[in-house]
Amino acid sequence: MRYFIELAYNGKAYHGWQNQPNAISVQETLEKVLFIALQVQTPLVGAGRTDAGVHASEYFAHFDSEKIAVIDKFIYKLNSLLPDDIAVYDLVEVNDEAHARFNATGRSYEYYVVQQKDPFKFETAHYVKNELDVDKMNLAASTLLNYTDFKCFSKSKTDVHTYNCKISAAQWVKEKDVLVFKITADRFLRNMVRAIVGTLLEIGLGKIPVSRLHEILVSRDRQEAGTSVPAKALFLAKIEYPTSILNK
Missing domain, CATH: 3.30.70.660 (Pseudouridine synthase I, catalytic domain, C-terminal subdomain)
Known part of the structure; x- marks a missing residue:
């Protein structure tokens, strides 16, 4: 199943959203937490890049997973594992073709x-x-x-x-x-x-x-x-x- 994850982050400590070879990113941090929560490597596809130091009060990414039984409990688990400068707000089931970057209209x-x-x-x-x-x-x-x-x-x-x-x-x-x-x-x-x-x-x-x-x-x-x-x-x-x- 495909899920859209809604989150926010303070970008001060990160080299932007996207994974970087020699710098920490929001994407890398969240993917590590998803691995712990789902017990499987779970790539995230974000809505787009943000520059180093830029914040997001609303951001979306998508990932594929087996069905998550209790959404609220899963969100709570992610937030308990994430650092204080990243917060997950929601998780929404979307169709299998939905894309966090390419489907964004604005x-x-x-x-x-x-x-x-x-x-x-x-x-x-x-x-x-x-x-x-x-x-x-x-x-x-x-x-x-x-x-x-x-x-x-x-x-x-x-x-x-x-x-x-x-x-x-x-x-x-x-x-x-x-x-x-x-x-x-x-x-x-x-x-x-x-x-x-x-x-x-x-x-x-x-x-x-x-x-x-x-x-x-x-x-x-x-x-x-x-x-x-x-x-x-x-x-x-x-x-x-x-x-x-x-x-x-």
């Missing part, structure tokens, strides 16, 4: 910025001291919806076949004392969100005009865009799937 990221030094947020938010023009940042963010080629925001060495993404929402929102950039697309390139945020912050700081964003996008040149912001403030917040993947 992904949403959130990036957290604080404008006042905060000892309780320094590990999960990016501190920007100088005043930001949020209206200009939102104007620039809205123009992203008019483009599909985002090569200028992608890592130069990547194995993708296309740099096209469909962004359906991009906006800065003030939540109490935190400024949050929220972006949703059908897919994302490696480093894309952090490069977009870095560019929008340069606009907000008055270093470049809003009109410059068009030139950056059509250049398709990563060196033209802004500096990538730190990974610690980026969260994969939501992954969407069609209900047709469920095992009814």
Whole structure:
């Protein structure tokens, strides 16, 4: 049977989701725990990569297994074996063709910025001291919806076949004392969100005009865009799937 596992993780201690030859990953950690719980090697297929240090407040992966009799008990066992920075929330039976990566129809990221030094947020938010023009940042963010080629925001060495993404929402929102950039697309390139945020912050700081964003996008040149912001403030917040993947 195929199961989707829903989890969340603090990425500080991990080199991203995906297994790495010489670094610890979330995938490796969870697969070790599944081996203990199921007594058989159980490969996980994740919804996609996250960069080293990036967090996920919602993440999905799938695995194949014999039928798990009591789901709640199994989730409790996994959580008791996992470190404190990874938590399993749910386990759902899906059809045998369901795929955590390829069936995802949308992904949403959130990036957290604080404008006042905060000892309780320094590990999960990016501190920007100088005043930001949020209206200009939102104007620039809205123009992203008019483009599909985002090569200028992608890592130069990547194995993708296309740099096209469909962004359906991009906006800065003030939540109490935190400024949050929220972006949703059908897919994302490696480093894309952090490069977009870095560019929008340069606009907000008055270093470049809003009109410059068009030139950056059509250049398709990563060196033209802004500096990538730190990974610690980026969260994969939501992954969407069609209900047709469920095992009814």
